[in-house]
Amino acid sequence: MDRAHIILDNLSIGYNGQPVLSGISLTIPRASFTAILGANGSGKSTLLKTVLGLLPPLAGRIDTASATFGYVPQAIQFDPIYLLTGFEVALMGVYGRVRPGRFVPQAERAFTRECLRAVGAEEFARGRFAELSGGQKQRVLIARALATRPDVLVLDEPTAGVDITATHAVLDFISQIIEERSITVLFVTHDVGLVRDHAQKVIWLQRGKVLQGTAEELLTPERITEILEMGVG
Amino acid sequence: MDALQQILSPGFLLRNSVYTSVLVGFACPLVGVFLVMRRLVFMGVALPQISSTGVAVALSLPLWLGFRLADHGTHSAHELAFVGSITFSLAAILVLAFMERRGSGQPEGRLGTAYVVAAALGILLLSQNPYGEIGWLDMMKGEVIAIHDSDLILTAATLSLVLATLGLFHKELLLVSFDREMASILGKNVVFWDVLLYLLIGLTVSMAVLSVGPLIAFGFLLIPALTAHLHARTMRQFTALASLVGGAAAFLGFWIAYRWDLPVGPTDVVLLGVLYAAAWVAAKLLPGGSRRLHKA
Numbered sequence: 454m455d456r457a458h459i460i461l462d463n464l465s466i467g468y469n470g471q472p473v474l475s476g477i478s479l480t481i482p483r484a485s486f487t488a489i490l491g492a493n494g495s496g497k498s499t500l501l502k503t504v505l506g507l508l509p510p511l512a513g514r515i516d517t518a519s520a521t522f523g524y525v526p527q528a529i530q531f532d533p534i535y536l537l538t539g540f541e542v543a544l545m546g547v548y549g550r551v552r553p554g555r556f557v558p559q560a561e562r563a564f565t566r567e568c569l570r571a572v573g574a575e576e577f578a579r580g581r582f583a584e585l586s587g588g589q590k591q592r593v594l595i596a597r598a599l600a601t602r603p604d605v606l607v608l609d610e611p612t613a614g615v616d617i618t619a620t621h622a623v624l625d626f627i628s629q630i631i632e633e634r635s636i637t638v639l640f641v642t643h644d645v646g647l648v649r650d651h652a653q654k655v656i657w658l659q660r661g662k663v664l665q666g667t668a669e670e671l672l673t674p675e676r677i678t679e680i681l682e683m684g685v686g
Numbered sequence: 687m688d689a690l691q692q693i694l695s696p697g698f699l700l701r702n703s704v705y706t707s708v709l710v711g712f713a714c715p716l717v718g719v720f721l722v723m724r725r726l727v728f729m730g731v732a733l734p735q736i737s738s739t740g741v742a743v744a745l746s747l748p749l750w751l752g753f754r755l756a757d758h759g760t761h762s763a764h765e766l767a768f769v770g771s772i773t774f775s776l777a778a779i780l781v782l783a784f785m786e787r788r789g790s791g792q793p794e795g796r797l798g799t800a801y802v803v804a805a806a807l808g809i810l811l812l813s814q815n816p817y818g819e820i821g822w823l824d825m826m827k828g829e830v831i832a833i834h835d836s837d838l839i840l841t842a843a844t845l846s847l848v849l850a851t852l853g854l855f856h857k858e859l860l861l862v863s864f865d866r867e868m869a870s871i872l873g874k875n876v877v878f879w880d881v882l883l884y885l886l887i888g889l890t891v892s893m894a895v896l897s898v899g900p901l902i903a904f905g906f907l908l909i910p911a912l913t914a915h916l917h918a919r920t921m922r923q924f925t926a927l928a929s930l931v932g933g934a935a936a937f938l939g940f941w942i943a944y945r946w947d948l949p950v951g952p953t954d955v956v957l958l959g960v961l962y963a964a965a966w967v968a969a970k971l972l973p974g975g976s977r978r979l980h981k982a
Binding site: 502505506507522524526531532534535536537538541542545548549551553554557581597601 | 722723725854855857858861863864865867868869870871872873874915918919920921923924
């Protein structure tokens with residue numbers, strides 16, 4: 454739990470040479486549940502994309518210890534024009550292990566079904582992805598991320614558009630897999646309640662500064678009032 | 687039925703035109719499916735026009751270099767047109783795709799400007815070239831008449847290459863189209879797969895423009911894919927149905943055109959339009975149809 458899995462050392466992140474956040478130095482422990490919290494435009498997504506390797510850092514060093522990432526994006530970003538079933542979307546998680554031009558082996562298909570079963574999505578995964586509910590899509594996307602056999606599971610507002618029952622089910626499941634599979638979870642959200650209930654560590658992006666600590670240390674009533682006044686999203 | 691028997695006869699004089707139309711009809715929707723899914727319908731309009739401008743430039747080259755087109759013979763003219771078409775198609779699709787990725791400005795405006803400037807440039811070039819103008823106007827009208835064996839073989843070989851590549855790398859092309867970020871995280875070279883897809887689209891468009899003209903190429907690229915999307919439930923059905931609609935419309939269009947002495951290309955496109963309208967009405971009437979129409 455205390456061993457560092459991801460280390461950011463004096464990191465500067467942003468787009469087209471323009472920094473959004475600078476001087477970020479923090480560590481994310483192995484097999485921990487870390488929440489990234491911050492207001493609109495505070496750089497949550499930029500930080501996430503930099504950790505995932507989708508954006509190059511502007512300066513500084515990032516050490517992910519050659520981690521394999523499983524990424525769970527927001528379900529609303531997918532175009533419904535694609536006629537893919539939930540299973541076909543989840544199957545994409547194994548594509549990184551299948552060489553171009555090759556069929557997906559039966560063993561990988563079976564593993565994808567296993568991942569869908571683990572998140573309770575096996576039943577509805579036969580339906581069209583675009584027609585699933587928000588919570589069902591989120592489970593399929595988590596199954597897809599698990600199918601990559603990740604060391605680090607990165608979730609970008611996984612409860613956006615998901616009802617409260619499904620939200621708790623998703624979060625309980627994530628807490629469970631941290632214990633079972635020793636996966637490090639990095640979780641972007643604006644839901645302070647969820648952070649308090651589930652996160653062991655909080656990274657709070659506030660006015661260009663990065664604070665880190667436990668939920669109890671950072672989520673004081675004063676700070677929460679401040680967040681609400683800033684308009685979190 | 688007499689006309690149909692003639693068309694199906696092995697000794698039919700215009701058999702190469704039938705084969706070429708059907709080949710284009712089957713192949714264009716296969717890349718059209720990706721244009722529709724990536725919401726690049728305007729690119730499907732602009733590309734054939736830019737490709738035909740490439741033909742216009744190619745057909746003007748002999749004049750600029752001081753040769754008569756007749757000196758080169760029909761085959762040379764066709765090869766020249768192929769080079770012009772493919773060069774312009776590939777250059778245009780790579781530039782437009784690059785600008786699309788940068789995401790600045792108005793994509794529709796860029797494509798609309800590219801379309802209209804390409805059309806005007808083609809007319810300007812060929813107004814100065816009496817030899818080129820004849821062939822170009824035939825192409826614009828979609829006259830699929832005189833197709834040599836060598837042209838048919840070139841068309842078949844090119845489209846087979848496109849089909850084989852699409853089939854072989856379908857999962858990579860689909861992943862990059864559906865979720866670029868996931869593809870990057872999985873270690874896929876997103877730029878490589880994008881460029882490959884654009885090359886396949888460019889190659890198909892060039893071949894279709896040379897065989898049936900820009901208007902008809904646009905029709906076969908997009909209308910079968912839009913029609914199939916109304917009724918398909920899976921990606922496999924979507925692709926197969928789009929290709930079947932294109933191939934069937936190409937054959938039926940040729941038959942109708944031959945039977946009533948109409949130009950083949952415009953007949954094909956009108957037929958595709960009728961099929962699309964019928965599919966839309968059927969989707970509206972069938973259970974769950976409104977939802978499908980909304981999603982498309």
